[in-house]
Amino acid sequence: MASEVLVIGGGLAGSEAAWQAAEMGLHVTLAEMRPLTPTGAHQTDRLAELVCSNSLGSSLPDRPSGVLLGELRRLDSLLVRCAQQVSVPAGGALAVDRAAFSALVTEAIERHPRIRLERREVLEIPPGWVVCATGPLTSLALADSLARLTGEAYLYFFDAIAPIVEASSLDMQVVYRASRFARGETLAGDYLNCPLDEGEYDAFVTALRTAERIPLRQFEQDLRHGVRAGAGTYFEGCLPLEVMAERGPKSLAFGPLRPIGLRDPRTGLRPHAVVQLRQEDREATSYNLVGFQTNLTYAEQQRVFRLIPGLGSAQFFRYGQMHRNTFVNAPAVLLPTLQLRRRPDLLLAGQLSGVEGYLGNIATGLLAGRNVARLAAGEPAWILPQETMIGALCHYVTSASPDTFQPMKANLGILSGLGEQAPKARRERASLLARRAADCMERYLGEHSPSSYAHSHD
Numbered sequence: 001m002a003s004e005v006l007v008i009g010g011g012l013a014g015s016e017a018a019w020q021a022a023e024m025g026l027h028v029t030l031a032e033m034r035p036l037t038p039t040g041a042h043q044t045d046r047l048a049e050l051v052c053s054n055s056l057g058s059s060l061p062d063r064p065s066g067v068l069l070g071e072l073r074r075l076d077s078l079l080v081r082c083a084q085q086v087s088v089p090a091g092g093a094l095a096v097d098r099a100a101f102s103a104l105v106t107e108a109i110e111r112h113p114r115i116r117l118e119r120r121e122v123l124e125i126p127p128g129w130v131v132c133a134t135g136p137l138t139s140l141a142l143a144d145s146l147a148r149l150t151g152e153a154y155l156y157f158f159d160a161i162a163p164i165v166e167a168s169s170l171d172m173q174v175v176y177r178a179s180r181f182a183r184g185e186t187l188a189g190d191y192l193n194c195p196l197d198e199g200e201y202d203a204f205v206t207a208l209r210t211a212e213r214i215p216l217r218q219f220e221q222d223l224r225h226g227v228r229a230g231a232g233t234y235f236e237g238c239l240p241l242e243v244m245a246e247r248g249p250k251s252l253a254f255g256p257l258r259p260i261g262l263r264d265p266r267t268g269l270r271p272h273a274v275v276q277l278r279q280e281d282r283e284a285t286s287y288n289l290v291g292f293q294t295n296l297t298y299a300e301q302q303r304v305f306r307l308i309p310g311l312g313s314a315q316f317f318r319y320g321q322m323h324r325n326t327f328v329n330a331p332a333v334l335l336p337t338l339q340l341r342r343r344p345d346l347l348l349a350g351q352l353s354g355v356e357g358y359l360g361n362i363a364t365g366l367l368a369g370r371n372v373a374r375l376a377a378g379e380p381a382w383i384l385p386q387e388t389m390i391g392a393l394c395h396y397v398t399s400a401s402p403d404t405f406q407p408m409k410a411n412l413g414i415l416s417g418l419g420e421q422a423p424k425a426r427r428e429r430a431s432l433l434a435r436r437a438a439d440c441m442e443r444y445l446g447e448h449s450p451s452s453y454a455h456s457h458d
Helices: 012-023 064-074 078-085 098-111 140-150 198-210 241-245 298-305 358-376 389-399 426-447
Strands: 004-008 027-032 055-058 093-096 115-119 130-132 155-161 164-166 191-196 273-279 286-289 316-318 321-327 346-348
Touching: 004 012, 004 358, 012 027, 012 078, 012 098, 012 115, 012 130, 012 358, 055 064, 055 358, 064 078, 064 358, 064 389, 064 426, 078 093, 078 098, 078 358, 093 098, 098 115, 130 358, 191 198, 198 241, 198 298, 298 316, 346 358, 358 389
Parallel strands: 004 027, 004 130, 027 115, 130 346
Antiparallel strands: 055 093, 155 321, 164 286, 164 316, 191 273, 273 286
16 A cells, blocks of 8 residues: 655645545645735635635535535534534534634644655655645646646636625624524624615615726736636636626625615615625634635725725735636546545645636545555545535536636535425425435445545554
8 A cells, every 4th residue: 555645735635635645544745836926815824714705605514515514513613523523603504713714723633643744845746656636826837837747728717705804893793793683603693784775775886886996807917828718707606796786786685795684773774885894813802704706906905895885994814806717627637535546646635626616626536635645555546426526526526517617606506406206396396305305415424434554544
């Protein structure tokens, strides 16, 4: 059995992959280029730093992310355990104190007896067992190396980050605490809400649509010739707010500013629109603007976002920004085991492999870490059933059309159908799919017992 593996990238997928491979007996070198080589989006040198939101998604069992979360718990994900230890109130979602989360993951990795953390940039993928999980900001040198191995031009889209504001700068005479439909949160509600009447909403949308943006060409200068964009410049699941606003005057009111399930306690009525703020840290000193991914200049973010009632004097801990998100054409180059077709000892995980969302990154990291250990021991790699969310994600990204491929988040639509037993009611179907996914995962694990070398401490 080969006992060494190189994991490239210390994000969500890479950290999970390193942990899983080490737990199964491999000696792991985890190479992370920060802080020696910074990125345009990260702010620290810690592993598993959350760049965009601090929410891992809904934890409700019949929601797509809830199904995936349940599977990751069952598979003993390190990062999910860490997230649960440092969670912050977020209604039915699993949100974390991002600084505490990355600190906890970094400590766990550094203390593992079979993981060696090296702070260096990997410029070329070496021979031997490798898991590449370099994420959306894969360096150009490494992306070129990967393109040569795959024989395919790598792809990209632009991803965006929402701003964070200081809690003490909010006008609590206007802002009120509540969550939509009061489900699964504290008595008072886990979100702060800024209500807008129709005139305030229209003024905000007008200012947003005409505000100055950072030109995309500044990002495109980081891209080399031969790189081709995916089907769209932006990822539809994380559109900048100003791009959504361009799709129609009411697009935000039916999107991130929808007021459904919320009432203004001052009037007892539902506002025309609502901006929600989610707690960012355990001390509740800062909040992020939910759904406010943006590419506005910093000055314009101050001007436009302070038009929102309650944010007139908002102080920004972090401004929103955009960054390049690189991924491979997974259907053309990857197997459902996450192995490269042309080189089976190289596995890809995380956003680089074509999945989207924090939990999807963790899930593919977990699978890649376990599979590289199984393969190194001469055992067959796992191909999880398509009835499970992890299996469905891996199946989708490796079997979609290569010509129009775009990254995929966990969603119930990619799970294999229920056939004639499918109920008509949407929530009933969701519950049935969720139960089936859990049962199928349990059966699979029962039939594929852990390897004999798992958790060895050689």
